[in-house]
Amino acid sequence: xxxxxxxxxxxxxxxxxxxxxxxxxxxxxxxxxxxxxxxxxxxxxxxxxxxxxxxxxxxxxxxxxxxxxxxxxxxxxx
Numbered sequence: 252x253x254x255x256x257x258x259x260x261x262x263x264x265x266x267x268x269x270x271x272x273x274x275x276x277x278x279x280x281x282x283x284x285x286x287x288x289x290x291x292x293x294x295x296x297x298x299x300x301x302x303x304x305x306x307x308x309x310x311x312x313x314x315x316x317x318x319x320x321x322x323x324x325x326x327x328x329x
Contacts, residue, residue, distance in 0.1 A: 260314035269315050279320050283312040292316045 254262070263269055263283060273280040279294040285303065292301045292312045299308040299317070 254311075256309055256311040256314055259311035260318060263311065263315045264318060269319055271316075271320065274320070279316065281316050281320075283315055285312060294321070 263285070268284040269281055270283070271279065271281045277296060281292045282289050283292055290301055290303045290312045292315075293299070294316070299313045301308075301310050301312045303310050303312055305311075
């Protein structure tokens with residue numbers, strides 16, 4: 252059975268795959284070890300972005316980053 256993005260994001264958190272590397276006002280950077288590669292996930296000036304192939308703010312990497320840094324901040328950036 253294939254995991255959905257939210258389930259995969261929670262697994263990344265519980266397995267310690269999310270490493271937040273920078274936090275300042277209006278900016279968060281993290282490296283997230285996905286299945287086989289490390290992706291860079293960021294939040295800057297109101298936009299979420301990730302280097303993975305999904306190219307939306309609903310990828311498992313960005314969901315994981317939101318869960319550990321801004322659980323009440325909605326998706327909506329690139």
